[in-house]
Amino acid sequence: xxxxxxxxxxxxxxxxxxxxxxxxxxxxxxxxxxxxxxxxxxxxxxxxxxxxxxxxxxxxxxxxxxxxxxxxxxxxxxxxxxxxxxxxxx
Numbered sequence: 847x848x849x850x851x852x853x854x855x856x857x858x859x860x861x862x863x864x865x866x867x868x869x870x871x872x873x874x875x876x877x878x879x880x881x882x883x884x885x886x887x888x889x890x891x892x893x894x895x896x897x898x899x900x901x902x903x904x905x906x907x908x909x910x911x912x913x914x915x916x917x918x919x920x921x922x923x924x925x926x927x928x929x930x931x932x933x934x935x936x
Contacts, residue, residue, distance in 0.1 A: 854878050860892070870895025870923050898922060 848858040860871040876889040893901070899919035903910040906918075 870898065872898045895919065895922060 848856040850856050854877045856875050856877060858873050858875075859868070860873050861868045872893045872895075874889075874891045874893065875887050877885055877887050880886055896919065899915055899922050900910060902918040902922070903914040906914055908914065
């Protein structure tokens with residue numbers, strides 16, 4: 847299942863491998879509709895899980911510092927990442 851961002855840009859996790867394995871690879875592609883109504887792709891980029899985690903960590907507010915890369919990778923690979931919540935009494 848792909849996530850449609852806008853303007854024909856899609857992001858998806860590649861999980862359709864012959865052995866049904868999921869190594870966290872991400873595919874980004876651009877799709878457009880021709881005048882004949884056909885769906886065509888004119889761009890595709892395949893990104894491995896480590897590079898994807900690095901991208902996510904790098905564009906976070908403080909960049910790829912401390913353990914952000916490892917947190918991004920754990921989150922992407924379905925591991926539990928601690929999330930801190932602040933509650934205050936009203």
